[in-house]
Amino acid sequence: MKIVLASTNAHKLEELAALLEGHDVELGPKLEVEETGVTFAENALLKAKAFLAATGKPALADDSGLAVAALGGRPGVYSARYAPTDAERIAKLLGELDGVADRAAAFVCAMALALPDGRVIAVEGRCEGLITDGPRGQGGFGYDPIFLVPGLGRTFAELTAEEKNRISHRALATEALKSQLLKLAPGLQ
Numbered sequence: 001m002k003i004v005l006a007s008t009n010a011h012k013l014e015e016l017a018a019l020l021e022g023h024d025v026e027l028g029p030k031l032e033v034e035e036t037g038v039t040f041a042e043n044a045l046l047k048a049k050a051f052l053a054a055t056g057k058p059a060l061a062d063d064s065g066l067a068v069a070a071l072g073g074r075p076g077v078y079s080a081r082y083a084p085t086d087a088e089r090i091a092k093l094l095g096e097l098d099g100v101a102d103r104a105a106a107f108v109c110a111m112a113l114a115l116p117d118g119r120v121i122a123v124e125g126r127c128e129g130l131i132t133d134g135p136r137g138q139g140g141f142g143y144d145p146i147f148l149v150p151g152l153g154r155t156f157a158e159l160t161a162e163e164k165n166r167i168s169h170r171a172l173a174t175e176a177l178k179s180q181l182l183k184l185a186p187g188l189q
Helices: 010-019 040-055 076-081 086-096 161-167 169-184
Strands: 003-006 025-027 059-068 104-114 120-131 147-149
Touching: 003 010, 003 040, 010 025, 010 059, 010 161, 010 169, 040 059, 040 076, 040 104, 040 120, 059 076, 059 169, 104 169, 120 169, 161 169
Parallel strands: 003 025, 003 059
Antiparallel strands: 059 104, 104 120, 120 147
């Protein structure tokens, strides 16, 4: 049975396809789902259910973003809508943190898999880090150039795709999802 990836974000689709290698997945149809949830989990569930309804196939959605401690968790679920472009989002965030000593942040990824029988598998992955004073690295997307992984001393944008796919919030959520699939839906492995 195929799992439909419910996302219109090309970068997320690329990462998810790599993380789910060996699983029978396909890209979902072009479908815009309004993210009206107040949590990452609520938004992931909205998207998964919408793609399930549109395709009749198990649908996997994620909602993810950056939560900065000194900003009360912002930009949070509004990470992609914090400003019009990646560069503007980074500039806005760095401006808000100017002179702030506490640079703690986490990338959060909630995933929801909606199954045709009505079951839902929901998981979350978190990657703790720090916000740098300025962008570093050429890889990744979004806030990756300013998200430092303390244990590695590099930003997500300085990591190879393989390195990022071992430690990222999306990688951790995917591993949790795979574990749940083994327990709850062995036919979908």
